[in-house]
Amino acid sequence: MELLQTFFNxxxxxxxxxxxLRGLKVTVMLGVVSIVLGLVGGLLLxxxxxYAYAPIRWLSRAFIDVLRSIPLLVLLVLIYYALPFVGIRLxxxxxxxxxxxxxxxxxxAEIFRSGIEAIPRGQFEAAASQGMSFFNTMRDVILxxxxxxxxxxxxxxxxxxxxxxxxxxxxxxxxxxxxxxxAQALSANPTPLVGAAVxxxxxxxxxxxLVGWIERRNGSGGKKA
Amino acid sequence: MSSVIEIEHMSKFYGAFQALDDINLTVGQGEVVVIIGxxxxxxxxxxxxxxxxxxxxxxxxxxxxxRVETGDKLASIRCEVGMVFQNxxxxxxxxxxxxxxLAPIRVRGMARRDANKRAHLLLEKVGMAGHxxxxxxxxxxxxxxxxxxxxxxxxxxxVILFDEPTSALDPEMVGEVLDVMQNLARxxxxxVVVTHEMGFARKVADRVVFMENGRIIEQNNPHDFxxxxxxxxxxxxxxxxxxx
Numbered sequence: 001m002e003l004l005q006t007f008f009n010x011x012x013x014x015x016x017x018x019x020x021l022r023g024l025k026v027t028v029m030l031g032v033v034s035i036v037l038g039l040v041g042g043l044l045l046x047x048x049x050x051y052a053y054a055p056i057r058w059l060s061r062a063f064i065d066v067l068r069s070i071p072l073l074v075l076l077v078l079i080y081y082a083l084p085f086v087g088i089r090l091x092x093x094x095x096x097x098x099x100x101x102x103x104x105x106x107x108x109a110e111i112f113r114s115g116i117e118a119i120p121r122g123q124f125e126a127a128a129s130q131g132m133s134f135f136n137t138m139r140d141v142i143l144x145x146x147x148x149x150x151x152x153x154x155x156x157x158x159x160x161x162x163x164x165x166x167x168x169x170x171x172x173x174x175x176x177x178x179x180x181x182x183a184q185a186l187s188a189n190p191t192p193l194v195g196a197a198v199x200x201x202x203x204x205x206x207x208x209x210l211v212g213w214i215e216r217r218n219g220s221g222g223k224k225a
Numbered sequence: 226m227s228s229v230i231e232i233e234h235m236s237k238f239y240g241a242f243q244a245l246d247d248i249n250l251t252v253g254q255g256e257v258v259v260i261i262g263x264x265x266x267x268x269x270x271x272x273x274x275x276x277x278x279x280x281x282x283x284x285x286x287x288x289x290x291x292r293v294e295t296g297d298k299l300a301s302i303r304c305e306v307g308m309v310f311q312n313x314x315x316x317x318x319x320x321x322x323x324x325x326x327l328a329p330i331r332v333r334g335m336a337r338r339d340a341n342k343r344a345h346l347l348l349e350k351v352g353m354a355g356h357x358x359x360x361x362x363x364x365x366x367x368x369x370x371x372x373x374x375x376x377x378x379x380x381x382x383x384v385i386l387f388d389e390p391t392s393a394l395d396p397e398m399v400g401e402v403l404d405v406m407q408n409l410a411r412x413x414x415x416x417v418v419v420t421h422e423m424g425f426a427r428k429v430a431d432r433v434v435f436m437e438n439g440r441i442i443e444q445n446n447p448h449d450f451x452x453x454x455x456x457x458x459x460x461x462x463x464x465x466x467x468x469x
Contacts, residue, residue, distance in 0.1 A: 120314075129377075136331045140331065141327075145316075145317065
């Protein structure tokens with residue numbers, strides 16, 4: 001009974017719920033915006049990394065390598081606490097989105113690149129032999145095929161971004177984790193933390209299954225190269 | 226006879242290795258030129274230079290009155306030079322119909338309805354009517370190659386290059402593809418065909434070109450080429466492929 005009272009205290013949970021739901025909303029906003037920006041940025045980076053003129057190619061490669069090597073928390077602290085010294089002052093939401101989407105775009109870029117490089121050369125040649133432009137070749141021929149290949153690793157990446165939003169609590173972002181820790185402090189009981197864990201699970205599990213379903217649906221068309 | 230393709234003193238290198246050596250070849254309007262020769266003789270490389278899937282390093286290739294070179298005009302030249310590949314290279318994520326209609330819509334700016342209509346007509350022509358909504362993986366190799374031929378024809382190119390179109394096929398499917406190609410040849414399509422199918426060369430070609438070690442050794446009309454080859458190397462090659 002001691003255990004239930006401590007970790008699964010219904011009264012504490014109900015009291016903390018409104019606060020935590022506000023936090024959940026912030027977490028979802030933060031995650032969705034960062035994921036979308038990360039995907040767009042990642043695709044752009046992958047294109048530069050693969051097809052731009054040499055100096056830009058090297059730059060994007062360096063950018064990707066640095067962002068993949070730096071811990072997200074360090075980047076977040078730098079953006080939020082160091083940039084004001086050079087006159088760039090971001091809100092905690094903007095700072096968190098910037099850090100999350102920058103790192104995510106670097107990972108996404110490498111995932112997109114691997115997907116594009118997995119497309120047989122004959123696909124590029126067929127499109128080229130028909131006079132298709134680079135843009136059309138990418139949009140109609142290469143990327144649709146690459147997207148199917150990168151679906152599993154890209155899912156993991158997006159789930160990671162959603163989970164990493166919890167780091168934003170460090171820069172005073174009232175996200176789910178921050179609200180839960182605050183509720184825990186107020187009630188002197190860890191139940192809100194358990195509640196937060198369950199909420200993260202409820203948030204991400206359907207996502208995992210949704211993508212699995214999309215993959216199966218694509219696979220069942222039997223469209224292999 | 227106006228020429229569609231003119232190749233003059235063209236050479237290509239892979240590093241120090243010379244893949245093509247002083248190639249001179251003209252293909253006239255409506256002509257069917259079949260290129261044969263041993264593996265590694267540069268046949269495929271030669272036709273892949275014509276639409277610049279491979280870079281060439283010396284000499285000139287002209288399609289119509291345009292020199293084939295990198296730049297803004299390359300895409301428009303490629304519209305005039307269709308290519309059928311050994312491995313078909315159909316777009317696996319698109320239906321047969323979309324495979325054929327895609328480039329006319331995107332490159333020629335055709336309305337989707339017109340492009341689809343043309344695609345259906347072409348499918349009929351290659352004996353694939355009724356397969357429009359299938360995906361490439363649902364088709365046999367021979368069927369895929371016939372769709373690939375229809376896809377190439379959809380751009381109404383001035384010439385079609387065939388890069389060993391039957392080499393990746395199971396033996397029982399070679400015939401259906403060669404039949405389609407023969408019909409094309411009869412309808413006056415200009416064709417350059419790299420192949421090992423001697424029967425096709427003999428029956429359909431207006432001219433047979435024999436290549437070895439990156440050079441054109443001999444070219445002649447099929448009758449004289451097969452019955453009275455001039456060069457000893459041609460003779461040896463024909464001995465090897467015809468009498469086994």
